[in-house]
Amino acid sequence: MGLFDRFKKTTAEQAAPESIEVAAAPDTLAACVEGRAVPLADVPDPVFNGGILGKGCGVWPSGGVVYAPVTGSVMATTDTNHAIGLTTSDGIEVLIHIGIDTVEMKGEGFVRLVEQGDAVETGQPLLTFDRDKIKAAGHDDVVIMVVSNTAEFADVKVLESDDVDAGSPLLQVVRK
Numbered sequence: 001m002g003l004f005d006r007f008k009k010t011t012a013e014q015a016a017p018e019s020i021e022v023a024a025a026p027d028t029l030a031a032c033v034e035g036r037a038v039p040l041a042d043v044p045d046p047v048f049n050g051g052i053l054g055k056g057c058g059v060w061p062s063g064g065v066v067y068a069p070v071t072g073s074v075m076a077t078t079d080t081n082h083a084i085g086l087t088t089s090d091g092i093e094v095l096i097h098i099g100i101d102t103v104e105m106k107g108e109g110f111v112r113l114v115e116q117g118d119a120v121e122t123g124q125p126l127l128t129f130d131r132d133k134i135k136a137a138g139h140d141d142v143v144i145m146v147v148s149n150t151a152e153f154a155d156v157k158v159l160e161s162d163d164v165d166a167g168s169p170l171l172q173v174v175r176k
Helices: 003-015 131-136
Strands: 028-030 035-039 055-061 065-067 072-077 083-087 093-098 110-112 125-129 143-147 155-158 162-164 169-174
Touching: 055 155, 055 169, 093 125, 125 131, 143 169
Parallel strands: none
Antiparallel strands: 028 169, 035 055, 035 162, 055 143, 065 125, 072 083, 083 093, 093 143, 110 125, 155 169
């Protein structure tokens, strides 16, 4: 490792946000980002607002950090860092997707802080994103969180609407 590589690593480590405190409850997903929660029906994407990928909600963010809504494992990541999939030890699969059509940005403005296979704790930072870059690219920056295996449960209920803090209870999974 050269001298300049050490500077790069130090800068990246300093830029990583801190974990947040979350009072985790069974079968409850915390808000993964701070902002204004809306029903999936109000998300401007037919795949999500039609419930095709599962039940959940959108959050129009006021910040740029996505935190783990559950304790579990990172099951899927994308090269473009705009989406991530998590699975809990008791079988809840969570998809978090940042923005609409942001895959077109090819990773510009997104930084993934975890890797596929990593264990994560509720409140741990997973990704950061630059809202200004998303908007400059002509995309909506809504953060969508769905339980992607909704069919395995009786229901997924949205607990909050309007303003939410990252880490506050947002979705409740109802088991069959």
